[in-house]
Amino acid sequence: MSGPRGECDLAVVGGGILGLATARELLARFPDLDLQVLEREGSIATHQTGHNSGVIHQGVYYMPGSLKAELCVAGARELFDYCDARGIPAIRCGKVIVATGDGELPRLEELERRGRANGVPGLRRIDRDELAEIEPHAAGVAALHSPQTGIVDFAQVASAYAADVEAAGGAITTGCEVTGVWPGAGRLRLLHSRGETRAKHALFCAGAWSDRLAVMAGGSPDPRIVPFRGAYLRLRPERRHLVRGLIYPVPDPELPFLGVHLTRHVGGDVLVGPTALLAAARDAYRMLTIAPSDIASTLTWPGTYRMARRFWRTGLGELRHLLPMGTFVAEAARYVPELRSGDVLPGPAGVRAQAVGRDGRLVDDFVFSHSERALHVRNAPSPGATSSLAIARHIADQAERDFGLGRPPAVPSKEQSP
Numbered sequence: 001m002s003g004p005r006g007e008c009d010l011a012v013v014g015g016g017i018l019g020l021a022t023a024r025e026l027l028a029r030f031p032d033l034d035l036q037v038l039e040r041e042g043s044i045a046t047h048q049t050g051h052n053s054g055v056i057h058q059g060v061y062y063m064p065g066s067l068k069a070e071l072c073v074a075g076a077r078e079l080f081d082y083c084d085a086r087g088i089p090a091i092r093c094g095k096v097i098v099a100t101g102d103g104e105l106p107r108l109e110e111l112e113r114r115g116r117a118n119g120v121p122g123l124r125r126i127d128r129d130e131l132a133e134i135e136p137h138a139a140g141v142a143a144l145h146s147p148q149t150g151i152v153d154f155a156q157v158a159s160a161y162a163a164d165v166e167a168a169g170g171a172i173t174t175g176c177e178v179t180g181v182w183p184g185a186g187r188l189r190l191l192h193s194r195g196e197t198r199a200k201h202a203l204f205c206a207g208a209w210s211d212r213l214a215v216m217a218g219g220s221p222d223p224r225i226v227p228f229r230g231a232y233l234r235l236r237p238e239r240r241h242l243v244r245g246l247i248y249p250v251p252d253p254e255l256p257f258l259g260v261h262l263t264r265h266v267g268g269d270v271l272v273g274p275t276a277l278l279a280a281a282r283d284a285y286r287m288l289t290i291a292p293s294d295i296a297s298t299l300t301w302p303g304t305y306r307m308a309r310r311f312w313r314t315g316l317g318e319l320r321h322l323l324p325m326g327t328f329v330a331e332a333a334r335y336v337p338e339l340r341s342g343d344v345l346p347g348p349a350g351v352r353a354q355a356v357g358r359d360g361r362l363v364d365d366f367v368f369s370h371s372e373r374a375l376h377v378r379n380a381p382s383p384g385a386t387s388s389l390a391i392a393r394h395i396a397d398q399a400e401r402d403f404g405l406g407r408p409p410a411v412p413s414k415e416q417s418p
C-alpha cells in the first residue's frame with residue numbers, strides 16, 4: 001500500500017468491501033484509469049466489513065423489485081464463483097428461518113412469497129420433522145430452508161479485492177482520512193490527513209461516515225447515519241454442535257434487522273447475536289466507546305426522535321440485552337431450546353451504519369446518490385457484503401454514465417481552437 005498521489009482520475013474514499021469491489025470493477029473496465037483508494041484506518045476492512053455475521057445471504061427477506069433483492073441474488077452467485085476462483089473458503093451450510101408459534105406463520109408465508117419472487121435457489125417450506133433432520137437442536141412449528149445460504153470471511157474477500165486493485169495498477173493508501181471535499185475547476189479537491197489529492201471524480205464508500213462526506217461534497221444531509229451496535233456471544237467450543245449451519249428467527253417486518261440468530265463461521269466458531277442498540281460512537285466496538293460528535297449528530301437529527309417514538313417498545317426490549325448474558329441467550333433459546341446461559345462466552349461486536357430519514361424512517365434499501373463530480377453510497381446495510389460484486393457493477397455503470405469514463409475527451413470546436 002503506497003502514499004497518496006496529488007492527482008488522479010478517480011479517488012475512491014473508503015477501503016471497505018464496497019470501495020474495494022467498485023475500484024476493482026472500474027479497473028477491470030478501464031485498465032488505464034488512474035485510480036486510488038483512500039482509507040482512513042491503518043488497514044482495510046476495519047469497520048463493518050470486518051465486523052459482521054459472515055453470511056452470504058440469498059435474498060429471502062427483501063421486497064421484490066428492491067435493489068437489495070436484485071443485487072443480493074446476483075451478488076451471492078458471483079461471490080461464490082469469485083471465492084471458488086480465488087481459493088477463499090465459502091461454505092454453503094444452509095439456513096433455516098424458524099417459526100416458533102402459529103402466530104409467526106403468516107410472516108413466514110410472506111417471507112416464502114418474497115423469496116420465491118426473488119428467485120432464491122432451492123428455497124423450501126419445511127415442517128417440524130424436516131427441521132429436526134436439518135438442525136437437530138432447533139425447534140419450531142415450521143421453517144423456511146435456504147440450502148444455498150453460505151458463510152465466508154468478508155475481510156478475507158476484501159483483501160482479495162484489494163490485491164486485484166493493486167494488480168490492476170490501482171493504489172491503496174491507508175491511514176488517510178478525508179477531512180474536506182471541494183468541487184470546482186474541473187477537479188475535486190480532497191483534503192486528507194496526508195495532504196491533498198485532486199481527482200477528476202470521486203466515489204464515496206465511507207460506511208458509517210458516508211453522510212458526513214456527502215454533506216462535505218455538497219450533498220443532502222438526509223438521510224443521516226445513526227449507528228446501532230450489534231454485540232455477539234460465542235458458543236463454548238463443546239456446545240458448537242447445537243448449530244450445524246445458520247438458524248434465524250422470523251424477523252419483525254417493521255425493522256431492517258434480522259433478529260438474534262445463531263451463525264456458524266468459517267473458522268468453526270458459532271456466534272449468537274447481534275443486538276441492535278443505539279451506539280454512542282460510530283466505531284463503538286467496545287460498549288464504553290463514546291464520541292461526543294457522534295452523539296451530537298444522533299441527537300440533533302429530527303429523524304432520531306421520530307424513530308424513537310415509533311420503535312420505543314423495540315428499543316426497551318433491546319435494552320434487556322445490556323443485562324447479564326441470560327436474557328440474550330433466552331431469546332435464542334426460543335428456537336434452540338437446549339441453549340443455556342452457561343453455554344456462551346463474550347463475543348465480538350459490530351456497528352451498523354443505519355441510515356435514518358428526517359421523517360424517522362429506518363431506510364431499508366440500498367441508497368446511492370450523487371453530488372458534483374462524485375457518487376455516494378448512502379445506505380448499504382446487510383446484505384451489502386454479500387452483494388458487493390453486484391453493487392460494484394451498479395455503481396460502475398452509474399460512474400460510466402455520470403463521469404463519461406471511457407468516452408474520448410471532447411474535441412474542441414473550430415471556433416474554440418486557438
Ligand SMILES: Cc1cc2nc3c(=O)[nH]c(=O)nc-3n(C[C@H](O)[C@H](O)[C@H](O)COP(=O)(O)OP(=O)(O)OC[C@H]3O[C@@H](n4cnc5c(N)ncnc54)[C@H](O)[C@@H]3O)c2cc1C
Nearest residue numbers: 014016017018040047048049052053055178207350384386
Ligand atoms: C453487525 C453486522 C452484521 C452484518 N452481517 C452481514 C452479513 O451476514 N452478510 C452481509 O452480506 N452483510 C452483513 N452486514 C453488512 C455488511 O457488513 C456491510 O453491508 C458492508 O460491510 C458495507 O461495506 P462498506 O465498504 O460500505 O462499509 P465499511 O466496511 O464500514 O467500510 C467503510 C470504510 O470507509 C472508511 N472511511 C470512513 N470515513 C472515511 C474518511 N473520511 N476517509 C477515508 N476513509 C473513510 C472506513 O474507515 C471504512 O474502512 C453486517 C453488518 C453489521 C454491522
